Amino acid sequence: MASSSDIQRGDAIHPGDPVIVSRYTTPKRINHWITATSLILLALSGLALFHPSLFFLTGLFGGGQNTRWIHPWIGVVLFVSFYIFFFQLWRANIPRKVDFVWAAHAKDFLAGNEDKLPELGKYNLGQKVVFWAMAALIVVSIVTGVIMWDQYFATATAIPTKRIAILIHSIAAVLMICVFIVHVYAAIWARGTLRAMTRGTVTGGWAWKHHRKWLRDLAGHGRIDPAE
């Protein structure tokens, strides 16, 4: 079991009452907020062009022309920022056997009977699915997005290619927005999660409840802040 690969640079336990566990370093958090902000802006600016009933969203970006040019550039920001994050996290997101045992007990998870579930590393299967889905959808979006980016790449591909690209881009966008809703909602539903994105830390109890194996590994490897 390559469980210790779940431990990332900066992950550490700070003894106290309650125990505090560092989960994301400041640069990682700043980057994740850039990813999140650009994804929201992309969804809003893209949806503005997606359907006439949403065209009013162009008002947020200073009109249709501005929405049109800014969207692909935000896409570039999203791509870079997400893929920095990707290479920091991908190892800890490789699905393992235990994830499927956990998934088979999804009912107990939703009901809050964590003790019936196997102990998990830094991420559960739901988080891993979000991670890989986003990784795939963002690649698909940037590839199709560049193909349809007529201001710079109009002559790079033929019109039939662009038609397929825009079809795939709009489907990928819908899927990405759905995954995004699941991701944000899960972070809100599992109380105590959001502080991982605001303060970078979670409580020991949260780690015990959701990612006990990760907590045990941190403790077992002596990743305990000596200051206490």
Added chain:
Amino acid sequence: MSNSPITAVSNPPVQPVSADLGPRDLKRRSATLDLPPPERQLTEVAKLIDVSKCIGCKACQSACVEWNDTDPGVGENVGVYENPGDLNPNMFTLMRFSEWVNPETDDLEWLIRKDGCMHCEDPGCLKACPSPGAIVQYSNGIVDFIHENCIGCGYCIKGCPFNIPRLSKADHTVYKCTLCSDRVAVGQGPACAKACPTQAIVFGSKEDMKAHAEERIEDLKSRGYENAGLYDPAGVGGTHVMYVLHHADKPHIYSDLPDRPEISPVVETWKGAVKYVGLAAMGIMAAGAALHGLIAKPSTVKREDEEHAEALVEEAPKNGEGV
């Protein structure tokens, strides 16, 4: 508006006339869900291009540049007769030349086709356009781009079955033939029809133009072009720019004029099913999350979870003692 054909031979009146084609004549308007029906039905117009009468002089191109006040710049010899090499934001119409060996007669035929917007009855450009009112269709059939509403996304380029609209790098909006909607509004025919020295281009009501085409086709047939016919493709609901072709059975020999043009099924799926299913999926997802948030109880960390964690940390080897 005059209903009779307006060409070089039938000069329209020259006294000032006020424009009689406007927003109340719109039959279709891009990205507009609740367009009121047009207040009146104008006579459907059409431009008829008889390729068998065209001598390739490009007077129509010059007239187009002059009337629309565009500046295609000084041309570059790209080794073919086309000049410029392709349609561009400053050149709304282009004579396309092809050399074709007729397999039946072994004759070399020089086929010249005036390319430009076909003013489709079912315009793919308008269907694809995401910006309200950037592309409109008047009840007389003219499809026009309204530049102040254009956002420069290039969706019309993907929607058009004829590869016509061109995006300008100067003002980031898309250009194409307007069928001289500003001239038609004051009872004049398009500039190209006005300039054509052989009357290969004529303009008038669609009905008249079809009747005129019939005569031309009959004449061509009597001269051995048994496949002569009218190009008014049904796949896009017919067009308001039509061709008389001497080989109407194979439009593609005329510089790739599509044999059976239609709005691409990919475009139809993108602007159809994807929108409904997509909006529904995102809506259900958002509503589901909101509902779950209201009804279901959240997952909370208990006091005993914190105690377990504290106990675990107590027992753990201290920093440096670790494995």
